[in-house]
Structures are given as C-alpha cells and as structure tokens.
Amino acid sequence: MSDTQSDMPNGGENSCPHCAGELVWSKGHYHCPECGESFIRLADCPECGQPLQRLAACGAESYFCNHCNVPRSRQTLQFYFQAAE
Template sequence: MTLLCPNCQRELEPSATDNHGGYCSHCHSNFHSVAYCPQCEQPLEVLQACGAVDYFCNHCNELKSKRQVIYRLEETH
C-alpha cells in the first residue's frame, strides 16, 4: 500500500516505527497515523497486551474492530 503525503501528494517513505506513517522527502515532513472511530470519528485509544492490538472508543464506550478503524496521517512536530 502506497501512502501519499497529505501536503504535496508525493509518495511517503515508510516509517521504521509506525506501520501506517512515513516521511516525505519532498516537503521534509514526518507523519504518524492516528486511529479514528468509524462511527463517531473520534480518536481511538490503542490497547496493547501480549502482542495483540485492540482499539477502544471512549466516546462510544466500546471496542472497535481493527478492520473498521479509520487511519489518518497527522504531521508530527
């Protein structure tokens, strides 16, 4: 899957620490992915234990399936 820079639409170089983030060598911006709830579009809490990753929506007060999570790239400062 190719990720594009939200600023200039160039291809991002994959991040070594974030599977859904990257670096744009054209506009020199770093991006990380943030998981959002598919129903209310609020940021999700990431729960990690024993290698498993789950997502919880504090607004909806329920766990969300990994298949439904919406990822958005946000610039790191």
C-alpha cells in the same frame, strides 16, 4: 521494536498526504523521504467521531473508543495522517 516494514501499521501501504510519496515507518512515526515531513496515523470512531485510543500488546493492535466504551475492529476503520509534533 524494530523499524521494519512488517512492523508498520497497515502493512506498509501508506502514502504521504502532502506529496503522495511512500511513507517509511521509523522510530514510532511515518516519515516521507520525498518532502521530509513526519506523520502519525490516527483513526476516529465510526459511531461518535471521537479519536480512538490505539492499544498494542504482544504484537497485536486494536482500537478502543473511550467515549462509546467499545472496542473497534481495525478492519472497519478509516485511517488518516496528522503532522507529527
């Protein structure tokens, strides 16, 4: 997978939770050139609050709640950033 802005989940519209700088998609995570922090983007199930599993295949991205056993539409999710390990 290339590291272009079009490959970035959410179309590249993401800002750093630490400094509000623009995050750059690079090597499977988000990186902030302003403060140097790296992040992963997560979403929780709107029904039960459990973390969702991200499924990516053939260029499509979807989310699944293992607790509710239900797929979740990306358009209805609230995403947040967590510091990358």
